[in-house]
Amino acid sequence: MNTSFAQDITKGLSAEKKHLSSKYFYDDNGSRIFQEIMQMPEYYLTDSEFEILSLQAKQIVEALKFDVSFNIIELGAGDGFKTFKLLEYLVSNSIAFNYVPIDISQEAITILSEKLQERLPELSIKPRVGDYFEILKEAAKNDVPSLLLFLGGNIGNYSEEKAIELLSLFNKNMKVNDKLLIGMDLKKNPITIHNAYYDHASITKRFNLNLLIRINREFDADFRIDDFDFYCHYDPSIGEVKSYIVSLKAQTVQIKDLDLTIKFDQNELIWTELSKKYSRPEIEVLAQKSNFTVIEHFLDCKYYFTDSLWEKLK
Ligand code: AVI
Secondary structure (H helix, E strand, C coil), rough: CCCHHHHHHHHHHHHCECCCCHHHHHHHHHHHHHHHHCCCCCCHHHHHHHHHHHHCHHHHHHCCCCCCCCCEECCCCCCCCHHHHHHHHHHHHCCCEEEEEEEHHHHHHHHHHHHHHHHHHCCCEEEEEEEEHHHHHHHHHHHCCCCEECCHHHHHHHHHHHHHHHHHHHHHHCCCCEEEEEEEEECEEEEEEEEHHHCCCCCHHHHHHHHHHHHHHHCCCCCHHHEEEEEEECCCCCCEEEEEEEEEEEEECCCCCHCCCEECCCCCEEEEEEEEEEEEHHHHHHHHHHHHEEEEECHHHHHCEEEEEEEECC
8 A cells, every 4th residue: 555645644634724735547448647737728837838849949058057967867757748848859969978768667768768769769778667765876976967857847746845855855866056947837827737737528536536546446435426516716816726526416435545524614625736826936036945057948939838958056
């Protein structure tokens, strides 16, 4: 049994205000639904970041100011689709580097490595499966400068406190002058943001409800999926999209393997996800609080998203 998931379900569904973490969205099925989300016309984040890495690879590499061979360590590499353009630029300009993609999924890493070897045969790729920090710690031991990639806007799924904790941990496992390129979604017209999460085809709804399907399968629970719905809300004054699962009626759910009976009132919510949107000053503060300095922001042409280049301070 996945024990941290079990503990989080017990704690989250027994709380006065029910909650479940979006980190549990990504079982095989959830990862597939997320691929669908990234292809939706409303989900501008992926296209914006792809544009940045396609059109500004040269500027990003110049801003690194690494004058020797370096490592590019990608945290949560997934299918590596976005990173491809950056790697392609480096390879075609004969710049010396190793690409170290890290992911918890062996399957994702195998597919990524095969694809890259086929499309960029000259690329030096050293894929790793496992815990980010173990691998980062090892990388920090050698003298080779590193560029860490944390793309896709994933930092936005952490509360401010957790984001600072995570970024400080990255920082602790980096060498002075190492760089971090971090993808962050920017504040913009609230309707654009609302539509990216409240999509017409209800793919984001499926993404959320898949969490209940996952709990049914892994813990022998009896959530009746049709008796739940999805709601999300963007509050532009604080830059937060919050997503929820809504119980459509008063009902009781058994989670047999956890010996739990959960009661829901009609319209009761389970908070599932935070997707934070940032202003540039907020990004500066986040960098400072985790011992980085912002070198430069690389924005797409609509100013929707930034790949922000940070440097570890002494
Ligand atoms: C992975 N993460 C940055 C996505 C986001 O935009 O918060 C996950 C997601 N949730 C709903 N749609 C996409």
